[in-house]
Amino acid sequence: MTEARPMRRIALMNQKGGVGKTTTTVNLAAAIARQGRSTLVVDLDPQAHATLHLGVDPDDAHASAYDLLMDGSADPTDAALEVSEHLHLIPSETDLAGAESELASQNDRHHRLDRVLGRLEECYEFVFLDCPPSLGALTMNGLVAAREVIIPMQAHFLALQGLGKLLETVQLVRTGLNPKLRVSGVVLCMHDAQATHTREVVADMESFFESARADVESPWRFARVFRPPIRRNIKLAEGPSFGQTIFDYAPDAAGAKDYEALGAGLLREWDRLLERRGGAASEVQVTDSGRSVPMPGPVL
Numbered sequence: 001m002t003e004a005r006p007m008r009r010i011a012l013m014n015q016k017g018g019v020g021k022t023t024t025t026v027n028l029a030a031a032i033a034r035q036g037r038s039t040l041v042v043d044l045d046p047q048a049h050a051t052l053h054l055g056v057d058p059d060d061a062h063a064s065a066y067d068l069l070m071d072g073s074a075d076p077t078d079a080a081l082e083v084s085e086h087l088h089l090i091p092s093e094t095d096l097a098g099a100e101s102e103l104a105s106q107n108d109r110h111h112r113l114d115r116v117l118g119r120l121e122e123c124y125e126f127v128f129l130d131c132p133p134s135l136g137a138l139t140m141n142g143l144v145a146a147r148e149v150i151i152p153m154q155a156h157f158l159a160l161q162g163l164g165k166l167l168e169t170v171q172l173v174r175t176g177l178n179p180k181l182r183v184s185g186v187v188l189c190m191h192d193a194q195a196t197h198t199r200e201v202v203a204d205m206e207s208f209f210e211s212a213r214a215d216v217e218s219p220w221r222f223a224r225v226f227r228p229p230i231r232r233n234i235k236l237a238e239g240p241s242f243g244q245t246i247f248d249y250a251p252d253a254a255g256a257k258d259y260e261a262l263g264a265g266l267l268r269e270w271d272r273l274l275e276r277r278g279g280a281a282s283e284v285q286v287t288d289s290g291r292s293v294p295m296p297g298p299v300l
């Protein structure tokens with residue numbers, strides 16, 4: 001008998017805009033769905049970029065993330081639209097901006113999405129939460145509903161400073177609201193592997209994560225820089241205006257190869273982790289292409 005797979009809940013988060021959150025949410029989710037895994041994208045950004053990128057008009061009268069956050073009786077299975085095989089979307093709408101202030105007066109304001117995902121537990125194996133570039137109530141809902149955070153960013157010195165602040169936020173959320181939250185790693189977006197500067201920043205990031213390995217309390221104890229980095233590729237920037245993922249818009253482009261490889265790596269590790277379930281899952285180390293790689297340690 002095959003055991004039901006637990007739902008892996010991943011927030012794509014960075015308080016800075018334009019770093020690749022939405023591009024990574026959409027194309028990584030699509031890469032995983034293409035492997036036959038049931039996948040959900042939740043667009044938590046009032047800008048609705050992930051919704052548009054997946055070819056859905058946020059102004060159409062679908063139930064949206066807003067409806068689910070504001071109305072506890074709304075059925076999340078009605079809101080999830082099938083955008084391609086194995087890939088569903090809970091869309092955003094412009095009203096979502098209003099949710100920030102409307103939620104402010106509610107006691108359970110940060111736990112709404114967590115409850116929604118609880119009702120979808122049997123339906124999806126992967127859930128990707130596309131967070132807005134801020135630390136307001138919508139992002140907080142994402143961080144409370146998630147079990148892990150993936151941070152899309154560029155390998156620049158200034159971005160590295162921003163990473164410190166972001167990790168502090170995760171630590172705060174973990175202490176106050178969601179003890180299960182951990183950082184599984186960084187996805188390097190718009191990457192230029194040739195620049196010396198880039199290589200130095202990546203090395204700094206890796207040694208920073210390495211230094212947290214022994215600290216059992218650290219939320220980024222199992223974090224790493226995911227491979228491969230996502231190269232700068234104009235096709236990735238063009239896809240959204242056609243409402244298409246990179247796999248539909250330009251399947252032979254470098255961007256499709258990079259997201260496909262990133263998704264395949266995540267799945268490989270996840271499947272190994274599930275095989276070993278029963279042990280101390282979050283402590284497992286696996287060897288991936290000859291390297292010892294710490295597991296993301298999602299709480300099962």
Ligand code: ADP
Pocket residue numbers: 016017018019020021022023024049133189190191230231232233234235236237238240255
């Ligand atoms: P965020 O969601 O963090 O604001 P986006 O994913 O929307 O960031 O990316 C910002 C811009 O950069 C978008 O126009 C997007 O199409 C473009 N972009 C993202 N990743 C790449 C890439 N690897 N190569 C080229 N353009 C990219």
Ligand code: MG
Pocket residue numbers: 021022023045049131
């Ligand atoms: Mg975005």
